[in-house]
Amino acid sequence: MEEYLSIYRTLLCRFMVAPTEHNLQQLLLLLPTTCFCCYCFTAGKT
Numbered sequence: 001m002e003e004y005l006s007i008y009r010t011l012l013c014r015f016m017v018a019p020t021e022h023n024l025q026q027l028l029l030l031l032p033t034t035c036f037c038c039y040c041f042t043a044g045k046t
Contacts, residue, residue: 004034004037005034007030008034011023011027
C-alpha cells in the first residue's frame with residue numbers, strides 16, 4: 001500500500017515537472033491500482 005503511494009507521488013511530481021503525454025499515461029495506468037488499494041485499505045480498517 002505505502003509503496004504504491006510513494007510510486008504515485010513520484011510519478012505525480014515527475015508529471016508536474018514535465019507534463020508530457022508519456023508521464024500522463026503512466027499516472028493513468030497507476031491510478032486504478034492506487035484507487036483500488038486505497039479502497040481495500042479503508043475497507044479493511046472498518
